[in-house]
Amino acid sequence: MTTIAVTGATGQLGHYVIEQLKQKVAANSIVALVRNPAKAAALGVTARQADYAQADALETALTGVNTLVLISSSEVGQRAQQHSNVIQAAKNTGVQHIIYTSLLHADTSPLSLAEEHRTTEAELKASGLTYTILRNGWYTENYLGSVGAALEHGALIGSAGQGRIASATREDFAAAIVAVATSTGHANATYELAGDSAWTLSDLATEVSKQSGKTVVYNNLPEAEYAKALAGFGLPEGLAQAIASWDVGASQGALFSDDKSLSKLIGRPTTPLATAVERALNA
Ligand SMILES: NC(=O)c1ccc[n+]([C@@H]2O[C@H](COP(=O)([O-])OP(=O)(O)OC[C@H]3O[C@@H](n4cnc5c(N)ncnc54)[C@H](OP(=O)(O)O)[C@@H]3O)[C@@H](O)[C@H]2O)c1
Structure with missing residues (x-):
């Protein structure tokens, strides 16, 4: 029996991956690799302790695993080393395929x-292991957290200008992971994954207005001003600056793609912005 292990399984994307994997393969062929096994109790699969920083423990956790889903770490700045630890442990334990x-x-x-x-992509390619790289676009959810404040103030702010964002939901990206983990034909492939339809922050403001009945406009701010506003909402300064810079990247097209690999892999259209907004407004 092929054992599929998933890192970051107690994270938001990981939850969807485990949930959707259980619909395709036997639960006893899935292993959740987690920092804190107590957090994994509700996943309904075996959980093994695996911190990206603990190389020896990673080898123990990967014993008997054939396919490894390596969900990128959320610890920005430490990720290249952490992913390297996982790739090395995968090589040492005979993992066949890393996604x-x-x-x-x-x-x-x-x-x-x-x-x-x-850095991680290059290391994977040099590792000799079979790999599949899923280059995920932005989660639609990244923007839905600000819908409440936008409604309160009648304005959505950002620095993305008229940059188009081809986002998809975590559920969509999880479905792609599950498709690759449970079917053949993805050896050493790299997929650009994005939503079927792209939208701008003005489109998001229009959609929120339409569904809520309350006027919300989009105010585009210079990068420094947006970062200052985010810091004013309580975000750590470094993160506020990073988010503002990513918006500027979006204004330059960094979050746009018209590649339809995501919907092809998952066998259905990606979740439209309107549906995601509806879910956020009803939450
Ligand atoms: N495409 C996008 O828009 C976007 C947005 C945000 C993040 N991301 C990336 O996509 C990944 C998954 O997204 P997400 O929304 O599921 O993020 P998330 O909810 O923050 O989950 C991150 C996961 O990484 C785990 N993790 C962090 N440090 C670890 C370590 N040292 N050892 C083992 N596990 C560790 C966390 O474990 P715990 O459960 O123990 O905390 C958690 O399960 C993120 O980690 C990040 O790399 C993408």
Whole structure:
């Protein structure tokens, strides 16, 4: 029996991956690799302790695993080393296939996040292991957290200008991971994954207005002003600056793709912006 292990299984994307994998393969062929097994109790699959920083423990956790879904770490700045630890442990334990969640256009992306993904992609390619790189675009959910504040103030703010964002939901990206993990034909492939339809932050404001009945406009701010506003909402300064810079990247097209690989892989259209907004307004 093929054992599929999933890192970051107690994270938001990981939850969807485990949930959808259970619909395709036997639960006893799935292993959740987690920092804190107590957090994994509700997943309904075996959980093994695996911190990206603990190389020896990773080898124990990967014993008997054939296919490894390596969900990129959320610890920005430490990720290249953490992913390297996982890849090395996978080599040492005989993992056959690694599926890695990278970033849309990772090879050319101007986003500060891209560098660590480039490093991991290069290491995977040099590892001799079979790999599949899923270059994920932005989660639609990244923007839905600000819908409440936008409604309160009648304005959505950002620095993305008229940049088009081909986002998809975490559920859509999870479905792609599951499709690759449970079917053949993806050896050493790199997929650019994005939503079927792209939208701008003005489109998001229009959609929120339409569905809520309350006027919300989009105010485009200079990068420094947007970062200052985010810091004013309580975000750590470094993160506020990073988010503002990613928006500027979006204004330059970094989050756009008209590649339809995501909907092809998952066998259905990606979740439309309107549906995601509806879910956020009803939440
Ligand atoms: N495409 C996008 O728009 C986008 C947006 C945000 C993030 N991302 C990337 O996609 C990944 C998955 O997204 P998400 O929404 O599921 O993020 P998330 O909810 O923050 O989950 C991140 C996962 O990484 C795990 N993790 C962090 N550090 C670890 C370590 N040292 N050892 C082992 N596990 C560790 C966390 O474990 P715990 O459960 O123990 O905390 C968590 O399960 C993120 O980690 C990030 O790399 C993409």
